[in-house]
Amino acid sequence: MSDQPGPKGLTHATVMDWLTRFAATVRSVEPELTALDQKAGDGDFGGNLVTGMDGVRRALDALAAGAGNGERNQRGPDAPLDAAARVFLDDVGGTSGPLFGLLFQELADALGMAADPPGTAALALGTAAGAAAIQRVGEAEVGDKTMVDALVPAARALASCEPTADPAYALHVAAVAAHRGARSTTDLRARRGRASYTGDHARGVPDPGALAVALLFASAHTELTSLDRLPVS
């Protein structure tokens, strides 16, 4: 890990940038996500995610203009995640959209309740709580070829970091773990979600929901860590 001075906590600005970058990433890979979902599911995942993140972008603009949800500190690092949670829970259809909303909600809570500024411990707590909520709701286990296959490894990776570790480093570790998890779904047969009805059609295709989880952590990492500070893993 780098010994240079760097960001040790998550600020309002870094979380805003994280979600803005995720929105841009999702938009640029939407054709690929949709193509994957058409092979295995019902083809609406990429579109739902883009629609959701477009809504999040509008909510972030409103937050920047001071028109956010009054219940939270609008300048806190949790406020952008809370705004994203509301958009995904309230306005996104399908089932995987609102499941992302649960992850955002738990991340917002963990960051909001952490000591200032929230760091790796809060990220680990929020991601674990998000994974737990999504598993309670969707009843999926690792290996069922769902977003859980990326989220659970990410949560474990965060938990394995020192609580005081630089969050940039922790998010990098989480992104690598999530990406490996997403790739591991390629050869699986789906056991949950729409893809479970398509039998072996889903084999050979990674789960788009798991890939999206990997992209979420990758987006955060890219923002928080400049290339020359990338830890080697």
Place this chain on the structure above:
Amino acid sequence: MPQYFRDSPESLVPDALAGFAAAHADLVAYHPDHGYFRTRHCAPTRRVGLVSGGGSGHEPLHSGFLGTGMLDASCPGRIFASPHNRQIFEASRAVARPDGVLHIVKNYTGDRINFSIAAERLAHEGIRCARVLIDDDIASDSDDIAVGRRGTGATLIIEKILGAAADEGRGLEDLVALGTDVTRRARSLAVASAAHNTPASGAPAFALPDNILEFGVGIHGERAEGTTPHAPLGKLVETMTDQLLAALPDTAGTRVLALVNGLGSITSLELYGIRHAVAKALDDRGVGLDRSLTGTFVSALDMRGFSLTLFATDAEALRLWDAPARTPAWPL
């Protein structure tokens, strides 16, 4: 080809919701921003709000059973589609009582997930929430079906019994235990001689040859595992009764409540004929018929068929069943 009476396929549900709200404005209120109905009257003794919901196309379920003695809120989805978690969340928040809310959920994947997400959001707000999952349909009782039996006609029985129990001021855990027990003691089976017609296209959901029945059909037009020749009614009802009694727990010496339910386009004349055949089949098997309800309660658009639900009664269930209720569609 049969045609639905509506302006457009898209207007069918919203126009019906508006019409239902206006027709029963003394009993229910519609909240268009969040897409749920709530009752205007409920017992002040209630400590738990009862929330149900599911796809449209099953009328009068669920909104027809909002009111004194039954549901506090209902969440209609699009045709045969689960309500959005937002509808369930907002409805639950609106009717939560000191002891929280109870979700009455039919066992379908979409309903389970959306009610679960709403429950997570309620927990996040510190509102207590529990669920009773209804899975009474024996046609979907198979090791090959990982998600388990579907929820169908027993929903109405559970909504009535839990409504009466909630009026008595029972707590959340108590209602969950009661609802779980009622579910355990109720089984359903449905047959159809013609599928429902899809509102968008007007085409039948599936085709059946003449004189063949779909035996074990679902309420969304899910095909059954098998078909059966159109036997005389008495014979058909005997077969169904035998299968249902075999599926009930501890049937020896049981007394039952029977729900004879139309799936949409079967006539009242036929339904009462079925009611007559059910009574005879039960009597022939030495099973007492404590109560019955005959009519269209859990429909499947205009499917031509009926479902039969048997519920093994006890004194407490009968007392709760007999308690007064006032809703747009409760007939007693």
